Amino acid sequence: DAGVIQSPRHEVTEMGQEVTLRCKPISGHNSLFWYRQTMMRGLELLIYFNNNVPIDDSGMPEDRFSAKMPNASFSTLKIQPSEPRDSAVYFCASSLASSETQYFGPGTRLLVL
Amino acid sequence: EDQVTQSPEALRLQEGESSSLNCSYTVSGLRGLFWYRQDPGKGPEFLFTLYSAGEEKEKERLKATLTKKESFLHITAPKPEDSATYLCAVQAPGGAQKLVFGQGTRLTINP
Numbered sequence: 001d002a003g004v005i006q007s008p009r010h011e012v013t014e015m016g017q018e019v020t021l022r023c024k025p026i027s028g029h030n031s032l033f034w035y036r037q038t039m040m041r042g043l044e045l046l047i048y049f050n051n052n053v054p055i056d057d058s059g060m061p062e063d064r065f066s067a068k069m070p071n072a073s074f075s076t077l078k079i080q081p082s083e084p085r086d087s088a089v090y091f092c093a094s095s096l097a098s099s100e101t102q103y104f105g106p107g108t109r110l111l112v113l
Numbered sequence: 114e115d116q117v118t119q120s121p122e123a124l125r126l127q128e129g130e131s132s133s134l135n136c137s138y139t140v141s142g143l144r145g146l147f148w149y150r151q152d153p154g155k156g157p158e159f160l161f162t163l164y165s166a167g168e169e170k171e172k173e174r175l176k177a178t179l180t181k182k183e184s185f186l187h188i189t190a191p192k193p194e195d196s197a198t199y200l201c202a203v204q205a206p207g208g209a210q211k212l213v214f215g216q217g218t219r220l221t222i223n224p
Contacts, residue, residue, distance in 0.1 A: 004156075031210055043157070043200065043214040056211060091156050100145050100204055102212065104156035 002026075004105030006092050012111045018080040021108045024073055025094030033093040033102060034067055034077050043091070049075065050097060082112045115140040115205050117215035125221045126191055134186040134218045136201030146184050147212060148177050149200040157200055191222045 005024040013019055025032045033048040047057040052069045060067070064083070069075040079086055089109050093102040118137045126132055138146065145164050149157035161170045163179040170177050174195060176187045186199055198219045202212040 033210075042216045043202075045211055045213075048210060050210075093156075095210065100210060101147070101159055101162060102210075103159060104149075106156050 004092055004094055004103055006090075006105040006108050008108060009106065010109045010111075012113065013082055014113050015083055016081045017112075018078065019082045019086075019110060019112075021077040021090050021092075021110070023075045023077070023092030023105060025075070025092070026103060027073070028096070029094035029103075030072070030097035031095045031102075032069060032075050033095075034075070035091040035093065035104075037089045037091060037107070046077070082110075084112045086110065087112050115203060115213045117201055117203055117213055119199075119201050119215035119218050121218060122216065123219040123221070125223065126188075128192055128222055128224050129190050131187070131189045131191070133188070134199055134220070136184040136186070136215055137182060138184070138201075138203045139182075140203050140205050140213075142205065144204040146179055147202040147204070148184070148186055149202065151198045151200055151217070160199075188220070191220075193222045193224050196220055196222045 007022045031050050034046040035043050037043045046059045047067045048055055049069045067077045089107045091104050091107045093104045095102045116139045120135045145162050147162050148160040150160055151157045161177040166181045168179050174189050178185045198217040200214055200217045202214045204212055
């Protein structure tokens with residue numbers, strides 16, 4: 001089992017640039033989650049999807065953040081324009097709809113200069 | 114609002130020195146409590162799920178227990194490879210799959 005795959009693993013960009021993070025969930029999983037982890041706020045849920053449909057995006061900090069899931073095997077999290085305070089580790093996780101166990105990817109470490 | 118508080122923030126132990134990590138929670142009807150392990154530079158790795166007070170689960174040197182207000186992660190005779198940050202998360206009822214995480218306990222086991 002390949003697990004959850006995220007790309008890129010590291011991203012360094014300048015303020016104002018667009019950033020796109022990518023995630024491939026575990027095959028057969030119906031739910032996908034995007035989290036952000038910082039020292040100050042810990043691990044926070046941004047948005048999650050069930051069967052490719054966004055269910056709860058109340059954790060998305062601002063309109064600069066958007067997420068899509070065009071099919072069951074791919075999701076993106078986009079930040080446009082990026083700001084230094086967006087610097088964090090972004091995790092994607094997936095789970096079976098019938099099970100609450102979420103399995104995390106390795107994360108994308110984002111640094112906005 | 115659902116809240117999770119973990120203590121201590123950091124813990125240093127000698128190899129073989131047993132101890133416990135605490136996770137206190139406030140949630141209107143617990144659906145599940147989860148323990149994860151996170152190594153530096155990696156994503157959280159699932160350890161246990163507990164659903165009801167009195168439930169216990171074990172894995173190697175780790176045992177998780179649950180009461181109506183808190184959960185403990187007991188570590189028996191730890192080894193240096195047990196060093197990691199341990200995260201606790203709760204899931205509220207209502208069909209949502211949202212997890213609310215605590216800040217974690219950073220555990221260091223010295224050889």
